[in-house]
Amino acid sequence: MMAAVLKPMTRSSDLSKLASRSLAAVWHPCTQMARAAVVPPLAITRGEGAWLFDEEGRRYFDANSSWWVNLFGHCDARINEAIKQQLDLLPHVMLAGCTHEPAVLLAEKLKALTGDALGHCFFASDGASAVEIALKMSFHSWRNLGQTDKREFVCIRHGYHGETIGALAVTDVAVFRDAYDPLLMRAHVAASPDSRQGPDAQALALADLRRILTERNGHVAALIIEPLVQCAAGMAMHEPSYLRGVRHLCDEFGIHLIADEIAVGCGRSGTFFAFEQGQCGWPDFITLSKGISGGTLPLSLVLTTEAVFQSFWSEDVARGFLHSHSYTGNALACAAANAVLDRFASDAVLEKNLEQAALLAAAFAPLADDPRVEHLRQRGMILAFDLRVESAGERFSERFHLAARERELLIRPIGRTVYLMPPYLIDAATAQFLFDTVLATLDEVCDVA
Ligand SMILES: *Cc1c(COP(=O)(O)O)cnc(C)c1O
Numbered sequence: 001m002m003a004a005v006l007k008p009m010t011r012s013s014d015l016s017k018l019a020s021r022s023l024a025a026v027w028h029p030c031t032q033m034a035r036a037a038v039v040p041p042l043a044i045t046r047g048e049g050a051w052l053f054d055e056e057g058r059r060y061f062d063a064n065s066s067w068w069v070n071l072f073g074h075c076d077a078r079i080n081e082a083i084k085q086q087l088d089l090l091p092h093v094m095l096a097g098c099t100h101e102p103a104v105l106l107a108e109k110l111k112a113l114t115g116d117a118l119g120h121c122f123f124a125s126d127g128a129s130a131v132e133i134a135l136k137m138s139f140h141s142w143r144n145l146g147q148t149d150k151r152e153f154v155c156i157r158h159g160y161h162g163e164t165i166g167a168l169a170v171t172d173v174a175v176f177r178d179a180y181d182p183l184l185m186r187a188h189v190a191a192s193p194d195s196r197q198g199p200d201a202q203a204l205a206l207a208d209l210r211r212i213l214t215e216r217n218g219h220v221a222a223l224i225i226e227p228l229v230q231c232a233a234g235m236a237m238h239e240p241s242y243l244r245g246v247r248h249l250c251d252e253f254g255i256h257l258i259a260d261e262i263a264v265g266c267g268r269s270g271t272f273f274a275f276e277q278g279q280c281g282w283p284d285f286i287t288l289s290k291g292i293s294g295g296t297l298p299l300s301l302v303l304t305t306e307a308v309f310q311s312f313w314s315e316d317v318a319r320g321f322l323h324s325h326s327y328t329g330n331a332l333a334c335a336a337a338n339a340v341l342d343r344f345a346s347d348a349v350l351e352k353n354l355e356q357a358a359l360l361a362a363a364f365a366p367l368a369d370d371p372r373v374e375h376l377r378q379r380g381m382i383l384a385f386d387l388r389v390e391s392a393g394e395r396f397s398e399r400f401h402l403a404a405r406e407r408e409l410l411i412r413p414i415g416r417t418v419y420l421m422p423p424y425l426i427d428a429a430t431a432q433f434l435f436d437t438v439l440a441t442l443d444e445v446c447d448v449a
Contacts, residue, residue, distance in 0.1 A: 016055050018043035039398060042405070047074025050423045050430070052410060060410040063420050063434065068231065068263050070295030072343060073423045079294045079339040086335035095123065095329035102334035109341045110288075110303055113272055117282040118303035122321070123329035127262040127289035128162025130300035131224070133323055134285040135166055137304065138222040138256040141311040144319050150221040150255070153185075154212055156205075157192040160232030161224060161260050170224050173232055188212045188220070192230065193238035196375050196386075202238060206245040213253040222256035222284070223249075227274035228379050231263040234417035235384035237377050243278025250284075256308075259283035262300070266291030266340070267350055268421070270357065270380030284308060294340040295423075299333035349424060356426035357381055363431035367439075372446050381426075384419035391446045392416045404441045409434070418442075 015023075019040040022028075028036055042060070044052045050073050051059045052066075062070065072079065086102060093100055107121035122137070124130050135153060142150035155161070155170035162168070163176055169185040171177055177184070191208035193201050213220060227243055230236040250257040264274040265288045271277055273286060285308070289300030312321050327333075343349055360383050368376050372391035377384055387396060397413040404411045411418070420434060 015040055016043045018055060039402065042410075049073035049075075050425045058408070060405060060408055061422075061430075061434070061437075063409055063411040063422050065291075065421050065423050066295055067290075068268075068421050069290045069293075070423045071266060071291045071340060072294055073425050074295070076294060078343065079296055079336050082335045082339035083296060083332055086332050090331050092327065092330050092332065094326075096324060100329075100331050100334075102331045102338055103329040106301075106334045106337050106341070109338065110301070113341075114282060114286070114303060118286055118305055120304050120306070120309040122302045122304070122323075123334075124300045124302070124325050125298045125327045125330065125333075126162075127287065127300050128164040128167040129325060130262065130287040130289055130302050131161045131167040131170070131258075131260060132164060133302045134224070134258045134260075134287050134304075135170070135222065136323060137302065137308065137321055138258065138285065140321060141256070141308045142221050144311045144314070149219050152188065152216055152219045152221060154188045154190055154209065154216075154220055154223040154255075156225055156230065157189050158194070158233035158236060159192070159224070159226055159230055161226075162262075188216065190223075192233070192236060193242045194230065194233070194236035195238050195377070196236065202242045202245070205238075205242065206249065209246070209249055213249060213255070217253060220253065220255045222258050224258040224260055227259050227261065227264055228269050228277060229264050229274070229382055231382070231421075232414070234386070234414040235377070235382055235419045237379050237382075237384075240277040240279070243275060244280040247278065247280040247283070256284040258285040258287065260287045262287050262289040264379075264382075267344065267353055267424070268381050270350070270353065272344065272350065274379075292340060293333050293336040296336045297330065297333035298327075299330065299337055353381055353424055356424060356431075359426055359428055359431040360420065360434070363428075363435040364438075366435075370442075372442060381424060382419065382421050384417055387416040387418065387442075387446065389416065393446070396445065399445045400441055403444045404437060407437045407440060409437045409441070411438075 022041055023037060043055050045055055046053050050062055052062050053059050110121055111119040122133055124133055139151050153170050155172060158172050160173050161171050165183060168177055168180055170187045172189050190212055191205040193205035195201055247257060259275045261273055275283055284305055286303040293299045312319055357380050361378055364383055367373050367385055372388055373385045374388055375386045396416055400413050
């Protein structure tokens with residue numbers, strides 16, 4: 001039988017030219033294209049600060065920082081200038097056998113930000129590749145040390161680490177994973193510390209992790225976590241003390257700890273690295289991407305320790321880490337990242353984020369008493385709440401997204417979770433605009449409590 005054909009609700013004459021050309025030629029990510037024919041993509045022509053503008057000049061506040069990558073707004077003058085300068089000097093050169101100032105500077109700055117604990121930086125171009133690199137590097141490091149049995153990985157329930165085959169194997173989000181499950185390497189999934197599960201969630205999660213590490217003692221290479229916020233799971237948050245428990249267990253069982261800071265790094269959680277809030281030293285690997293280039297160019301990287309680096313040090317080529325991507329350490333992207341880090345160094349970004357986070361908290365506080373809402377929560381510049389099942393109704397996420405769009409707010413709930421992860425450009429008026437708009441949108445799309 002042929003699959004049912006969805007009939008577009010939007011007549012093609014209503015579609016903007018760019019949107020219909022897009023539907024004909026661009027296969028959009030994370031999208032059922034049959035549904036995109038019904039809810040066509042918004043054709044954006046330019047961005048300025050926190051705002052995006054469509055073909056007709058209508059504007060939309062970018063409440064999720066264009067998939068969590070933007071930090072200082074669109075077309076930030078200093079980041080753009082850094083890219084332009086680099087563009088006329090050297091856009092790219094291979095990083096095998098050559099090196100360049102932007103890559104060296106960036107690695108040095110990140111090393112300093114970890115107090116020299118993670119002093120070796122391996123570059124790639126997207127988040128999933130950084131995760132692949134960390135997994136391969138961990139396994140290979142143990143192998144070089146003669147511990148060839150350590151080749152299993154542990155991840156966390158509902159964790160997300162990207163969608164390439166290796167990264168997907170340590171991802172536990174059904175919608176991304178299920179179709180490919182037969183292709184994937186088997187990983188162990190430990191319980192999530194998601195605070196919404198109740199006051200015991202962290203203790204139970206750590207006990208479950210201990211159970212797995214005990215059962216698989218000697219076989220596990222690494223544990224991979226998203227520190228403080230499991231973002232793609234729907235902004236599931238936990239306390240910093242969980243990080244201490246995890247660091248402790250990894251030490252006890254002799255496995256690497258990979259902190260995937262692709263979403264929560266770069267000041268999003270309140271500190272530059274989310275893991276810092278655990279106050280328990282450092283992980284063995286940190287993956288960074290998304291915010292590191294401020295929402296301009298694809299760049300990712302893996303930071304690791306002297307111990308891991310040393311385990312590859314040899315005359316033997318095969319003991320080296322032979323991974324590469326064509327655009328590894330792209331000079332333009334590194335120049336953008338250096339401009340991002342310069343802003344952290346000179347503009348007191350983290351201090352200002354504390355103020356901005358407080359403004360968001362104050363503006364959204366009334367939602368705590370809203371009978372339609374549960375689990376209002378925040379970590380730094382991430383604020384989220386869930387709609388009660390009864391209040392959300394069918395296709396909540398899409399209806400909320402479209403209704404908010406009519407009010408100049410670009411926001412994409414994850415299931416019943418509405419979240420804001422805005423550029424670091426929040427003042428009192430903006431926080432109020434966001435709250436008023438979210439509330440008006442809720443009033444429109446939610447069944448009465
Ligand atoms: C987005 C994300 C990734 C994957 O990054 P891509 O650039 O989309 O491949 C990995 N881990 C986390 C925590 C992420 O949020």
